Amino acid sequence: MSAEPDLETLVADVFARGCTSRRTLESITGKWGVLALVALREGAYRFNALRRRVDGVSEKMLAQTLQTLERDGMVHREVLATIPARVEYTLTPLGAEIADQLFALVELLESRVPQVVEAQAAYDADRPR
Amino acid sequence: MSAEPDLETLVADVFARGCTSRRTLESITGKWGVLALVALREGAYRFNALRRRVDGVSEKMLAQTLQTLERDGMVHREVLATIPARVEYTLTPLGAEIADQLFALVELLESRVPQVVEAQAAYDADRPR
Structure with a gap:
């Protein structure tokens, strides 16, 4: 018997702070991870072209x-x-699967922007500065 | 004619740095936004219970x-x-829609953790420190 955890039987849990899935969730949903993955659904990109596509990201x-x-x-x-x-x-094939899921999220969110703007206006109106 | 942009005809674009959808994407996919939304799919939470559920988040x-x-x-x-x-x-109903989409992403990611771990090991093996 090995003392190593068996990856096949371990259940990934993003809520557990030490889980690999948590760290990976952070990178695919980080400020720029989502946009880079969704952009790459459009096809291959060279670095500078991708940087222009993801408006506002620094080179670093x-x-x-x-x-x-x-x-x-x-x-x-x-x-x-x-x-x-x-x-x-x-x-990669894995990246494409994740990017498709992120794209669905982005599409949903973009379609709901009027509701978000309305909610923000109502929230701010209740809390005068 | 109004000089105000018409929300119905404006197309939201997460790739544009000034777009509301970009800022909202950042908050729903931020380090803690995803986990809070996915946790709240489980039902109502009080602050401290939610903080225990989202392992590792600070009160602030x-x-x-x-x-x-x-x-x-x-x-x-x-x-x-x-x-x-x-x-x-x-x-909210809007939050529930977004959280369902995030949950699908989390489920996909959790199921792919063995592939991620394998990719990380291959990457690190190619680049000895």
């Missing part, structure tokens, strides 16, 4: 986001043998 | 998260007329 934050997503097996980074060398990012 | 961060979710119309905060007064949090 995008690099860090992509690195985490690559490590988690969501994003594939390919160095193309061109001169000069180009680096292209695509979704 | 949970209060801030709930306040943003309340302002966005996702969470309803009710002060119960008990002695001492109790405060209970529930999902």
Whole structure:
């Protein structure tokens, strides 16, 4: 018998602070993780093009986001043998599954923006500054 | 003609940094937003019970998260007329819709944890420290 936990029988629980699923949830739903994954559903991106697509992200934050997503097996980074060398990012099959789910969330949210704006106005009206 | 943008005809775009949907996406997918919304699918929670459920969140961060979710119309905060007064949090219909979508994401992610762990191990093996 091994003292190592058996991954097949362990139940992942995002509510448990030490669980891998919690850390991965944070990276796919982090400020930039969602936008990078949803953008990559549109096809392969080079770094600078992706940075333009994800309006407002800094070079450093995008690099860090992509690195985490690559490590988690969501994003594939390919160095193309061109001169000069180009680096292209695509979704892995796992990343595509997660990105589809995130896209559904984004679509739902975008369709509900008028309700959100209304709620914000009502909230602020009740609490005059 | 009004100079105010017409909410019905404006298209929400999470990729645009100034869009309300971007800010709301950040709050529902923030580090604690996802977990609070998914927890509240289980039913009404009082603050301290919710804090125990969302393992690892500080009092300050949970209060801030709930306040943003309340302002966005996702969470309803009710002060119960008990002695001492109790405060209970529930999902609004809008919050329930978003939370269902987040729950689907969490379920997908939890089921893929073995793949994530494998990807992380392969990534780390390629890059010895």
